[in-house]
Amino acid sequence: xxxxLQRYGMTRRESLQRMGTGLGVLGLAGLLAQDGSLASGAESxxxxxxxxxxxxxxxxxIIHLFMNxxxxxxxxxxxxxxxxxxxxxxxPSADLKTERKTGGLLMxxxxxxxxxxxxxxxxxxFPNVGSCxxxxxxxxxxxxxxxxxxxxxxxxxxxxxQPTRPAMGSWLLYGLGTENQNLPGYVVLCPGKxxxxxxxxxxxxxPGIFQGTHINHANSVDPKKVIRNISNPYLTSRGQRRQLxxxxxxxxxxxxxxxxxxxxxxxxxxxMEMAFRMQSEAQEVFDLKKxxxxxRESYGTGQFAxxxxxxxxxxxxxxxxxxxxxxxxxxxxxxxxxxxHADKAKNVDQPIAALIKDLKQRDLLKDTLIVWGxxxxxxxxxxxxxxxxxxHHGFSMWxxxxxxxxxxxxxxxxxxxxxxxxxxxxxxxxxxxxLHLMGLDHxxxxxxxxxxxxxxxxxxxxxxxxxxA
Numbered sequence: 001x002x003x004x005l006q007r008y009g010m011t012r013r014e015s016l017q018r019m020g021t022g023l024g025v026l027g028l029a030g031l032l033a034q035d036g037s038l039a040s041g042a043e044s045x046x047x048x049x050x051x052x053x054x055x056x057x058x059x060x061x062i063i064h065l066f067m068n069x070x071x072x073x074x075x076x077x078x079x080x081x082x083x084x085x086x087x088x089x090x091x092p093s094a095d096l097k098t099e100r101k102t103g104g105l106l107m108x109x110x111x112x113x114x115x116x117x118x119x120x121x122x123x124x125x126f127p128n129v130g131s132c133x134x135x136x137x138x139x140x141x142x143x144x145x146x147x148x149x150x151x152x153x154x155x156x157x158x159x160x161x162q163p164t165r166p167a168m169g170s171w172l173l174y175g176l177g178t179e180n181q182n183l184p185g186y187v188v189l190c191p192g193k194x195x196x197x198x199x200x201x202x203x204x205x206x207p208g209i210f211q212g213t214h215i216n217h218a219n220s221v222d223p224k225k226v227i228r229n230i231s232n233p234y235l236t237s238r239g240q241r242r243q244l245x246x247x248x249x250x251x252x253x254x255x256x257x258x259x260x261x262x263x264x265x266x267x268x269x270x271x272m273e274m275a276f277r278m279q280s281e282a283q284e285v286f287d288l289k290k291x292x293x294x295x296r297e298s299y300g301t302g303q304f305a306x307x308x309x310x311x312x313x314x315x316x317x318x319x320x321x322x323x324x325x326x327x328x329x330x331x332x333x334x335x336x337x338x339x340x341h342a343d344k345a346k347n348v349d350q351p352i353a354a355l356i357k358d359l360k361q362r363d364l365l366k367d368t369l370i371v372w373g374x375x376x377x378x379x380x381x382x383x384x385x386x387x388x389x390x391x392h393h394g395f396s397m398w399x400x401x402x403x404x405x406x407x408x409x410x411x412x413x414x415x416x417x418x419x420x421x422x423x424x425x426x427x428x429x430x431x432x433x434x435l436h437l438m439g440l441d442h443x444x445x446x447x448x449x450x451x452x453x454x455x456x457x458x459x460x461x462x463x464x465x466x467x468x469a
Contacts (some may be wrong), residue, residue: 047209048185050177053439058403058468059369060179061315062172062434064323065308065352067344068153068194069332072108072378072388073396074417075341078140079112079121082415083380094381094416098389099147100335105416106382109339118407125345128353134407135356135365137467138398141411141420144376144427147390149195149330152375155427157200159456166204166447168431169321171456172438173210175445180318183282184213187319189307191218192328201323205449215286218328221306223283285317286310298354303327305351312358315368332374335387356400369402369437380416393419397430403437405469425464432461437468 074080087107094105112121115130120138122130129136144155151161158165166174169186178185188201193214201212217226232240288296288309299305307324314322326332326348334340352372359365377395378388394413400406411423432442435456442461446453 046181047207048173048177048181050179051175053176054441054444055439057437057439059401059437060367061319062321062369062371062438063311063315063355064321065370065372066323066325067332067372067374068325068327069330070374070376070378070390071332072338072341073140073394073413074380075108075110075338076123076125077138077396077398078413078417080380080415080417083107083417090381093414094418096393096418098379098391100383100389102379102381102383102389104382105380106338106386106388116407120407120409125341126349128349132353132356132400135360136398136400136406137404138396138409139411139425140396140409140413141422141424142373142395142397142430143420143424144392147376147392149333149375152392153194153196153200156375158204159428159431159458163196163199164204165454166206166210167201167212168434168456169201169212169323170203170206170210171445172321174206174447175440176320176438178318178320183285183314183317183319185320186210186212187314188212188214188323188325189217189310190214190325191216191303194325194328195330205454206447217303217306217310221286221288221310223286226286285313295358298358300350300354302347304348308351308355312355316362316364334378335389336384337386338378338388339386359401365401367402369404369434370400371397371434373397380418391418399467403468405467410464410467426460428457428461429464432457433464433467436463
């Protein structure tokens, strides 16, 4: 080894420092940490190593349950009796512009019921989630910028309507690192791809190592299939390590000739190291068969149920953020008939409640923030007879765990549930509040790019302290 390094004019220390502009020490740091050789207080030079927050965090992990397509607030968590009273009419306050032509007010086909000690009303679409309402804070006054899927998906994920900014999960990795160096810090479970696609979990101008890892669990969560090419059938672990060391050395020489900085090459080097380390632990964390029969049955069956259970196992293993998308495309986009919400709600109601209860039973809910919602809501006025159009003026989301005050609602929409009118919460405010719970000041978490300091909340956002326990 020494003779090979001398051939390239490098000492051992220089070689480690130069590998990925410091990324190459990750493997060594991980090994030292595992056998206790890393001195107490010493800092790992891995970009994914845990970092100190700006202040004491209330949460350590996030599970974002994404109902892509836009669920209707007036049919789920924001009951509006006035819709029944004025069904079919279109008063001036219900004449707001959205994406498509709409008609008169449409009463909800679903009934609402009070749940828990808090007595919060929840639609009969979500009886199991309703049973957990005392752990949940429903925000009924969300609003965003544009009534269109692509920009609203981008806004909810990256704080910008254009595909130019890093996703929230990437910002979290950049600011906090992750607790488990053998798994990706930001995992996206989506059976297929939503509208926009990988840009929703992109690192954008942040270093490539902070990009989300997409897991397509459409067909199964077989640990040997859920991550393609995770195992090498031709080489032993030792043989792979030697091969990677040679490849890394070649890449570092290539990098040095180009000035020592190339984010794409550095990300490629680090992704190879991550893939090598993932071979054992990734298969372990996705092996849902290790769960008890009782736990499996509590979550139910299907893609979303598997995603929720895998999300719990991932955060339990130290992953910083997990997103669980409902499905491919924009499944909650019920323009034709809002009654179609029933099938989708049936698929998510049981596993969401099971996730909350499971985390709580394992004493993980206090450290795990659960976020539920879509990219926008739907109109209280009708489209195509019994459907609802996109609505960015006002919609509902809910939060649970991770420092959130449960058993409460925050904000309100107008009498018909069309627009937020009381304690309005923009997506920038939601992001600022989420970062705050994770111990990050949204105004200080910045990255200089193209001559200016960027942040998740752009130049807006307020922390909604009223949501916190």
